[in-house]
Amino acid sequence: DIQMTQSPSSLSASVGHRVTITCQASQDISNYLNWYQQKPGKAPKLLIYDASNLETGVPSRFSGSGSGTDFTFTISSLQPEDIATYFCQHYDNLPLTFGGGTKVEIK
């Protein structure tokens, strides 16, 4: 199985600041990577697909980049409503696996 390692596991940043999360795959997954946002008590929501494509309706302050084994997720200007846990997920092969999550809080 492909292991997805996310870092950091949690972070705290001020409103308006830039937030960056990394996700590393245990082997080359090309760009077969998605990012999800999960708010407390809710299901995950797809934000970014194919490593860098913004899902329809998702604010442009969210972005993703990378290919191969190293990926980055960025919130360009953190907003109060972005408080959530973010997950990466690969789909290069089965089983689909997720990163452990990054909990984002407001400082």
Place this chain on the structure above:
Amino acid sequence: QVQLQQSGPGLVKPSQTLSLTCAISGDSVSSNSAAWNWIRQSPSRGLEWLGRTYYRSRWSNDYAVSVKSRITIKADTSKNQFSLQLNSVTPEDTAVYYCVRDRGCSSTRKCLYMDVWGKGTTVTVSS
């Protein structure tokens, strides 16, 4: 828009069978591009993909190795829904269970986008 409505018991006794159903509105379980997944989430295991069913001229299933001997995912075309059965449950199967649509894509390239999720069912395995 597409919605998934989950139903099923929140408490299951050890060694018994966990059964959940996911009713689809706004799409068809027989779609030739979508796939229908079950994913669970627990503090100890995180988000864990369990398996999927999909129709491409015939029905197919894929299951995670960790549950392959105990799991069945079935589509019910008459009710436009799909179901999860997990046999011989233990307390380790305690989790929030989600049904999830992978919308797929129209081209032949590889794609997998889990864009619609049910609200989740908290299942506790306990006597």
